[in-house]
Amino acid sequence: MTTETPSSTIAERATRLRELHAASEILRVVNVWDVVSARAVLALPETRALATAGHSIAATFGYDDGTIPLETTLDMVSRIVRVAGDIPVSADLDDGYESPGDTVRRAIGVGVVGANVEDRLRPLEEAVARVAAITAAADAEGVPFALNARTDAFVRAGGRPVEDSIADAIERGRAYLDAGADVVFVPGILDAAVARRLVEGIGERKVSVIGLPSALTAGEYEALGVARISYGPTTQRVALTALQDVAKELYADGSIPASTRALN
Numbered sequence: 001m002t003t004e005t006p007s008s009t010i011a012e013r014a015t016r017l018r019e020l021h022a023a024s025e026i027l028r029v030v031n032v033w034d035v036v037s038a039r040a041v042l043a044l045p046e047t048r049a050l051a052t053a054g055h056s057i058a059a060t061f062g063y064d065d066g067t068i069p070l071e072t073t074l075d076m077v078s079r080i081v082r083v084a085g086d087i088p089v090s091a092d093l094d095d096g097y098e099s100p101g102d103t104v105r106r107a108i109g110v111g112v113v114g115a116n117v118e119d120r121l122r123p124l125e126e127a128v129a130r131v132a133a134i135t136a137a138a139d140a141e142g143v144p145f146a147l148n149a150r151t152d153a154f155v156r157a158g159g160r161p162v163e164d165s166i167a168d169a170i171e172r173g174r175a176y177l178d179a180g181a182d183v184v185f186v187p188g189i190l191d192a193a194v195a196r197r198l199v200e201g202i203g204e205r206k207v208s209v210i211g212l213p214s215a216l217t218a219g220e221y222e223a224l225g226v227a228r229i230s231y232g233p234t235t236q237r238v239a240l241t242a243l244q245d246v247a248k249e250l251y252a253d254g255s256i257p258a259s260t261r262a263l264n
Helices: 010-022 035-042 054-060 070-084 100-109 124-141 162-178 192-202 218-223 234-251
Strands: 050-052 089-092 114-118 146-150 183-185 207-210 228-230
Touching: 010 114, 010 146, 035 050, 035 070, 035 234, 050 054, 050 070, 054 070, 054 089, 054 234, 070 089, 070 100, 100 114, 100 124, 114 124, 124 146, 124 162, 146 162, 162 183, 162 192, 192 207
Parallel strands: 050 089, 089 114, 114 146, 146 183, 183 207, 207 228
Antiparallel strands: none
């Protein structure tokens, strides 16, 4: 692991990320939101890739999720890429903004080799066109970009039956893969039965999930054929919970725990 300017090419790092998605072992990516959180995760030998959390970066700068300007996101992501060195970085790029192809071109320009891009349940034809624009832009840059195409079939489902969300996720997922996506991200609390059906419908090692407090473990998803698990804003919430808890103890005349590590 290195925390310097990358020595590998961006195409090599993109290829490595794609290989990690396709491997039989599930890819665990612990989401980071700034340089110091990235350094803390990079210090662990288990780290094979980094993923940024758009929600967490937005919160860092005082924005609601999904409202942060692209320029602000790319500035922070570029700093994370630089400290990641040869570790591939996948970025959360919200819905791709006004022009998803141009957004990904700019992300590649700062060293990003993969991304989450949300469909926000746009009409299928429009959503597929946006995925195709991303993959075309990456191809034009000569980068085998690992697009983790996100469908909001569950998180924006409203009150519709789960069966409808499963069918929608499978239809969208297949279409996104056909348009060039590497894997399909289906966030939500997916139990074993739902996760199995998504893998059967979208493809082995082609489904990406989020690890939430009441979701399955990474190992359980791996056994079902899931390719990747990330943790979104929950990692920042863990850090902020620890900060708030120690602040409460300090206000009560407590002290900094002796187990605290100098990670900054």
